[in-house]
Amino acid sequence: MKQNNSVTEFILLGLTQDHKKQKMVFAIFFIFYLGTVLGNLLIIVTIKFSQTLGSPMYFFFLFYLSLVDTCFSTSTAPRLIVDALSAKKIISYNECMTQIFALHLFGAMEIFVLVLMAVDHYAAICKPLHYPIIMNRQVCIILIVLAWIGSFIHSIAQIILALRLLFCGSNLIDRYCCDMQPLLKLACIDIYVINLLVVSNSGALCTSSFVILMISYIVILHSLRNHSAEGRKKALSTCTTHIIVVVLFFGPCIFIYTRPPSTFSMDKMVAVFYTIGTPLVNPLIYTLRNAEVKNVMRKLWHVKITSDSKK
Template sequence: MESINSTLLTEFILTGIPYPLRLRTFLFVFFLLTYILTQLGNLLILITVWVDVQLHSHPMYIFLGVLSIIDMAISTTIVPRLMMNFTLGIKPISFGGCVTQLYFYHFLGSTQCFLYTLMAYDRYLAICRPLHYPVLMNAKLTTLLVAGAWVAGSIHGLLQAILTFRLPYCGPNQVEYFFCDIPAVLKLACADTTVNELVTFVDIGVVVASCFTLILLSYIQIIQAILRIRTADGQRRAFSTCGAHVTVVTVYYVPCAFIYLRPETNSPLDGAGALFPTTITPFLNPLIYTLRNQEVKLALKRMIGGLRTKSQV
């Protein structure tokens, strides 16, 4: 045990994603722009929800504002370190930095899963039980649900970080990935990882599967209710409020299931799949919600119109 403790790692080297050297500059600029646009787009959604009275008094858009905060945080946790892969020289990450990155990724990612489920439940109440909606989804309950999602996410992230880094890591120190995630880090452990792999599969599987199942059940009820609406305009408006949520849930859950809920492989598609929940989804969410949600588009127009009026006065 003393010989192992004397050689424990103090840093890791993230190998990043493989790429042709001639594309180094292009990829650096691409991910830099993606990161900047992700922050600006989600900040715009957050400000719109906060400023517009019709939105920030509505639970659905409170959830959307929280989602924007999570997207900004996930992008900040992953993308800056990913961009370092496209610069010259070796850029190691400290052991503590690796622990922190893994914790925040799983904390924010699981919170996002819970939030998507709450958003589906909110749409279910709004469409299937519209007369009871103001009572069932009031401000107090909305606050409690959001707080519960954050607490559950933090517990999930803490559990995964403790389980992963309770193991000794004594070399090599190259993580074959672009960030510190459980499957890639566990490969470097100097101990049996069977229990970790089983707990990770069950824990993440339960979170993903239960959230996805609840979302699916909610939308089965929602679709049945929408089809009972007699007017085409009413159906279109109902689908408009749900379409954006269905799109982001699909873009988020499919890659997550691909990464964590399948037998271990060394496929190069692993890294490509992980780019979706860490980089692409946070970038797309503001676009999806502004393009497919009529109320958000109207709120943006009201906010821009108000700013123009003030500038002219």
């Protein structure tokens, strides 16, 4: 990557400088990351090998949400875990740019998948007779491809802005990963325009998507008055699950990307929840609150255990 400044590496300060606490950070986030990977892989394998979870909600959107959650967490968690036991938490300029690209690629993809899941819910609840036509396999594939393209464009925009920053002083990043906000505070140039572009890019993406999602669920919940009691109960359960995921993801996202690059005491914890906590919580929410997914998991494990015992 083209470098337009004298800085060749950055030093990540991590979550804490206390050696005893660093060991706790290593243990806690190693468990968190392991749980994230195993939980999301369990959902991916369940959907892949299940014959009953073939609807777009599962086969496309929940599948990709779990895949993206795994990648999103992997873009930050392994470095946080390794750095917790490292004397010097050094990240090269190119590695920093790569981490920014991955963080925004998978973060944007998660946003788009959550929006597509809301579209699927709207079609299933408000247009049930036309649902097979509206959300057919070809349409879902096109939507997923467009989501990846949109995520790639968003990430490229972030990298272009990052490469325009000039660093000539401190290289200490008061975070556990590279992102635009902490880099803006280290820049030796006027960052007003770049920060405005970052907010209008990442901030607008988070805020506008959140508003669209909330409006869509207000419309969906309003339409439930015409459904039967059983239909309302099932739809409410599905929508509530999705709304919880949306709030948990977009709350920290909006807090981080819709303000100037100023420092708040809670910034690190909000960033941790956004990049590591949400990918861990998502599989728990979708398995614990989704009876259909839990039933399929039980059946698949029962078949697996039965087949192994007969060998």
